[in-house]
Amino acid sequence: MARSREFEINEVLEKAMMLFWKQGYEKTSMNDLVEHMGIHRRSLYDTFGDKHSLFLQAMDRYIGKVETTLNSQAKQARTATEALRSVFGFMIAESEHSPSGCMIVNAMTELAARDAEINVKSLCSVASTEELFERIIVWGQREGEFSSDCEPKETAxxxxxxxxxxxxxxxxxxxxxxxxxxxNSATRFLTK
Structure with missing residues (x-):
């Protein structure tokens, strides 16, 4: 009879995400992961696969959380300018409350040039943020907040x-x- 899992998958995946985010992929060993996640090595392999597979799952978790937060902040804003400031404000403040930088930017600079899967995930995340910026720009142009001289896609x-x-x-x-x-300079650029 198979043993039941003694951990909650999302909790231990969150721990892995935080460790990868803090240390990067290369500096994080399997021993680090086992210790930080608080699970047995065999359970890690059975549940998440190898280190690379776990990293990809951690990236997905991070991307999902960030996209949800950014979209929510943009939707709650009363104006496009407020939405843009909120999105950038999150990006600036994120490093104050968590490991430094952005896990996706960190992964792009560390691994994307030599790892096709990480490159694809990184580019998809970049495209998603660009789409959010484009929606905010179109909104601001429609409401007369932003200059119509800016082409939304290029500006995004x-x-x-x-x-x-x-x-x-x-x-x-x-x-x-x-x-x-x-x-602030980016916001002023749009309003000229």
Missing amino acids: EYLQALSVGIRAMGRTAIDKEKLVRVM
């Missing part, structure tokens, strides 16, 4: 590149006020 790509920079800079000891100034 620019904002996404800016957000990657902000999140990469979040891994450093950079003053958060500087990141806020960058956000």
Whole structure:
């Protein structure tokens, strides 16, 4: 008879996600994962597969959480400007309450050039954020908040590149006020 699981999958996956986010893929050993997740090595393999498979599942969990938060914040905003500030504000503040930077940006810089699966997941996450920015830009143009001179798709790509920079800079000891100034400049760019 098979033993019943002695752990909740989402709880231990969350622990793995946090460890990968903090240390990166290469610096995280299977021993680190077993210890941090609080499960037996055999249970880890039986439930999640190998380290690479677990990392991909941790990425999916992170992407789902971030996309839900960003979309929720944008929907709760009263104006497109407020939505844009809220999205960027989350990106800036995220590193204050969790491991530094963005797990996806970290994975892109560490692994995407040599790992096709991670590259695809990273690019899908980037595309999702670009779509959110594009919706906010169209909303702002429709309401007269943002200049109609900005092409929404191209401007969304620019904002996404800016957000990657902000999140990469979040891994450093950079003053958060500087990141806020960058956000403010991006908002002013749209309103000209």
